[in-house]
Amino acid sequence: MKALIILPNPIESKIIRDNLEAEGMTVLETDNGTHAMETLKTQPDIGIVLLDDQLADIPYEDFVKQVLDDANISDIPIILMENNNNLFDPNEPRPFGVYFVLTKPVERALLSSVMDSAVRHKQHIESSLGSW
Numbered sequence: 001m002k003a004l005i006i007l008p009n010p011i012e013s014k015i016i017r018d019n020l021e022a023e024g025m026t027v028l029e030t031d032n033g034t035h036a037m038e039t040l041k042t043q044p045d046i047g048i049v050l051l052d053d054q055l056a057d058i059p060y061e062d063f064v065k066q067v068l069d070d071a072n073i074s075d076i077p078i079i080l081m082e083n084n085n086n087l088f089d090p091n092e093p094r095p096f097g098v099y100f101v102l103t104k105p106v107e108r109a110l111l112s113s114v115m116d117s118a119v120r121h122k123q124h125i126e127s128s129l130g131s132w
Contacts, residue, residue, distance in 0.1 A: 001047040001119060002026040006036045006063075007081070008056050012104065016050060016081075019108050023115070032056055033063040040073045048118055051098075053082040064097040075125065077118035081106065 003020050007013040008031045017027045028043065030036045033055045040046055049067070053060050060080065068074050077099040095101070099118045102111065 002028065002043065002045050003048045003050065003115070004036060004039055004043075004046050005029045005050045006033065006055065007031065007050070007052045008054065009052075012052075016106070016111070019111055020115070023112055025115075033058040033060070033066075036063065037066055040067065040076070041070070044072070046073075046076060047122065048115060049076055049078045051078055051080050053080055061095065064095065068097045075122060077122050079114060079118060 001024075003025045005013055005016055005020075005027060007016065007029070010031070013029050013031070017029060020027050028039060028046070030039060034057050036049070036051075040049070051060055051063065055063065064078055067076065067078065078097060080095065080098045080101045082101055082103050099121070100114050102114060
């Protein structure tokens with residue numbers, strides 16, 4: 001499976017990349033939403049996106065909307081990684097289009113579990129659609 005990491009902080013990006021590669025994933029990285037959209041459109045085998053909540057070029061909500069509006073990539077699970085500033089109340093619904101919200105710093109076991117769940121969820125949807 002190929003993952004796209006969109007994190008503006010190179011240290012955080014390296015830590016996440018190393019964890020995902022240890023899980024056997026191929027990892028692509030970028031630090032902004034514009035380049036991430038280009039990558040998603042040119043790399044059709046990306047299976048999951050990890051998105052920082054603080055992109056330098058566009059609000060993360062706009063990035064998520066762009067993904068959802070493109071039928072070719074709208075099924076890719078997006079995991080939002082928020083800074084530890086309580087942006088999202090865990091009792092509130094997660095932002096539309098986001099599979100899961102993780103608070104940084106993220107523990108490796110939790111990241112692995114969420115990634116696995118998102119991938120299985122996508123595969124389930126794909127197999128369900130294939131049976132129509």
